[in-house]
Amino acid sequence: MTPGRSAADRVRHDRTGRAAALYLAPITVFYLLFLVLPYGLVLRMSFYRFSATTMYVPGFTLANYAAITTDPFYLTLLGRTLWLGFLVTVLCLLLGYPLALKISRSGQRTKTILLVLTLSPLLINLIVRSYAWLVLMGENGVINQRLLDLGVIAAPLPINNNMISVTVGLVHISLPLMVISLVSVLDRIDPRLTEAAESLGAAPGRIIGRILLPLSLPGIAAGATLVFCFTISAFITPALLGGNRVSTLSTMIYSKFIAALNWPVGATLVCILTVVTLLVVQLHTRLFRER
Amino acid sequence: MLRLVDALAWLVILFLMAPLIIIVGGSFTVTPYVAFPPVGFTLRWYDQLMHRQDFLDAFLTSLAIAVLTTCIGLVLGTLAAMGMHRHAFPGKQAVEGFLASPLILPTLVSGIALLQLYYYIDLNAALIGLVIGHVLITVPYVIRTVGAGLLGLDPALEEAASSLGAGPMRILWRVILPAISPSIVASSIFVFIMSFDQATVSIFLATPDVVPLPVRIYTYIDLAIDPMIAAVSTLMIGFSFILVAVLQKLIGLEAAFGG
Numbered sequence: 001m002t003p004g005r006s007a008a009d010r011v012r013h014d015r016t017g018r019a020a021a022l023y024l025a026p027i028t029v030f031y032l033l034f035l036v037l038p039y040g041l042v043l044r045m046s047f048y049r050f051s052a053t054t055m056y057v058p059g060f061t062l063a064n065y066a067a068i069t070t071d072p073f074y075l076t077l078l079g080r081t082l083w084l085g086f087l088v089t090v091l092c093l094l095l096g097y098p099l100a101l102k103i104s105r106s107g108q109r110t111k112t113i114l115l116v117l118t119l120s121p122l123l124i125n126l127i128v129r130s131y132a133w134l135v136l137m138g139e140n141g142v143i144n145q146r147l148l149d150l151g152v153i154a155a156p157l158p159i160n161n162n163m164i165s166v167t168v169g170l171v172h173i174s175l176p177l178m179v180i181s182l183v184s185v186l187d188r189i190d191p192r193l194t195e196a197a198e199s200l201g202a203a204p205g206r207i208i209g210r211i212l213l214p215l216s217l218p219g220i221a222a223g224a225t226l227v228f229c230f231t232i233s234a235f236i237t238p239a240l241l242g243g244n245r246v247s248t249l250s251t252m253i254y255s256k257f258i259a260a261l262n263w264p265v266g267a268t269l270v271c272i273l274t275v276v277t278l279l280v281v282q283l284h285t286r287l288f289r290e291r
Numbered sequence: 292m293l294r295l296v297d298a299l300a301w302l303v304i305l306f307l308m309a310p311l312i313i314i315v316g317g318s319f320t321v322t323p324y325v326a327f328p329p330v331g332f333t334l335r336w337y338d339q340l341m342h343r344q345d346f347l348d349a350f351l352t353s354l355a356i357a358v359l360t361t362c363i364g365l366v367l368g369t370l371a372a373m374g375m376h377r378h379a380f381p382g383k384q385a386v387e388g389f390l391a392s393p394l395i396l397p398t399l400v401s402g403i404a405l406l407q408l409y410y411y412i413d414l415n416a417a418l419i420g421l422v423i424g425h426v427l428i429t430v431p432y433v434i435r436t437v438g439a440g441l442l443g444l445d446p447a448l449e450e451a452a453s454s455l456g457a458g459p460m461r462i463l464w465r466v467i468l469p470a471i472s473p474s475i476v477a478s479s480i481f482v483f484i485m486s487f488d489q490a491t492v493s494i495f496l497a498t499p500d501v502v503p504l505p506v507r508i509y510t511y512i513d514l515a516i517d518p519m520i521a522a523v524s525t526l527m528i529g530f531s532f533i534l535v536a537v538l539q540k541l542i543g544l545e546a547a548f549g550g
Contacts, residue, residue: 023371
């Protein structure tokens with residue numbers, strides 16, 4: 001059972017790709033109808049003009065793009081969204097790395113327990129998780145109540161409905177994804193490398209800085225890409241934890257489509273968000289996949 | 292240094308578990324707000340929940356969507372995985388990227404794009420619309436998981452069946468599908484949970500008549516944060532954990548995800 005033989009065997013099944021096309025036909029039709037077509041419609045809407053009476057006027061104008069990229073309001077919004085993405089990514093990295101290191105260095109039993117604990121938040125839906133932080137960080141929330149009761153603070157800390165609560169909620173959501181990315185590369189590092197460094201007298205800090213960090217760079221990049229893209233398009237957490245006071249690209253898109261009913265501008269924001277996401281993914285592919 | 296890493300790791304675990312602990316604990320409090328540690332012990336919030344017809348309806352809606360999503364996604368995804376992993380054809384890498392694209396594209400954007408489509412074709416069937424949205428964002432996971440199962444398949448099995456005179460359909464039903472059943476079960480459970488918990492796409496595609504459970508919770512939180520939401524959340528968390536435990540019991544988590 002050599003790998004070469006099994007690969008040859010698979011190829012032998014179908015040289016022309018006709019059978020493959022048959023298998024792939026249903027999913028292709030599904031994607032064309034419900035992915036390509038809808039995205040095309042949004043793209044087209046971004047070229048329409050807004051009208052207060054009929055909502056949109058068909059046509060082709062770049063006015064929406066011009067307006068958004070020059071209006072300080074939208075530029076601030078875009079800047080805030082990207083900053084949030086950056087902040088959450090860095091925090092996930094700082095918090096995730098020690099945990100990933102611990103997981104990859106643990107024995108089988110501890111490792112399983114830690115992995116289950118790390119991944120279990122993924123089983124809780126986004127709304128419930130945001131709700132939990134609402135309960136914890138609200139003005140009369142658990143944290144503020146405790147601290148007030150203990151006399152540590154005189155007035156509730158301003159940790160709800162602002163960037164702090166949104167950041168905490170987003171970090172909590174993305175952290176498991178980051179840890180998994182990191183564990184998968186850390187697991188592949190030959191333990192003899194660190195053992196050798198240790199026996200040659202390298203301090204743990206030096207081992208982390210000179211061996212583990214450089215070798216886990218692909219995992220860091222993959223995790224960072226994932227977390228950044230996820231964060232800039234996150235909607236539920238900023239909407240619930242920002243309490244209408246922290247607007248991001250996503251919450252603005254929501255209000256343009258659902259509340260303000262300005263589809264052309266909403267669609268333009270959607271296209272900008274999509275392009276930014278694709279650029280980040282493309283950058284990551286260029287830098288790390290082709291090696 | 293290593294001690295520091297250890298201590299940090301446990302703190303991070305505590306941070307990750309905090310919402311779970313608060314919610315499950317808080318659902319039993321006697322206070323009219325979620326207190327932690329909970330004050331006393333009561334099942335009152337669960338009782339109140341059981342008398343909320345809107346929440347029961349939302350639960351059934353989510354259940355129906357998740358079952359339909361799983362069935363459709365399984366068929367589409369398994370077929371696609373067979374096309375991808377058992378055949379060589381030009382442009383395969385591009386097709387692979389195309390099939391995985393719903394994972395890269397923002398979920399929010401997919402929700403809005405479908406909303407636009409439904410507006411143009413005037414779709415008056417929110418349930419179908421929701422199922423389509425859920426299939427779109429979960430089917431890449433089926434393709435990936437079933438694909439991993441197919442890659443691990445021993446070609447000798449098929450050769451043996453073929454040399455014994457079995458036709459392609461018979462080989463598919465009697466050899467290939469049984470052999471990859473662990474990945475099929477794993478992706479079903481995975482897709483079911485993702486669909487049941489899905490909120491972002493659902494918020495855009497739900498209508499006042501068809502409200503999945505996460506959307507019902509979302510609209511409720513806007514008005515009040517009482518322990519009843521902690522109770523429904525606890526039930527949802529328990530539901531997901533039971534499904535994962537079943538998966539672990541049936542085939543083991545490592546085997547399920549090709550680990």
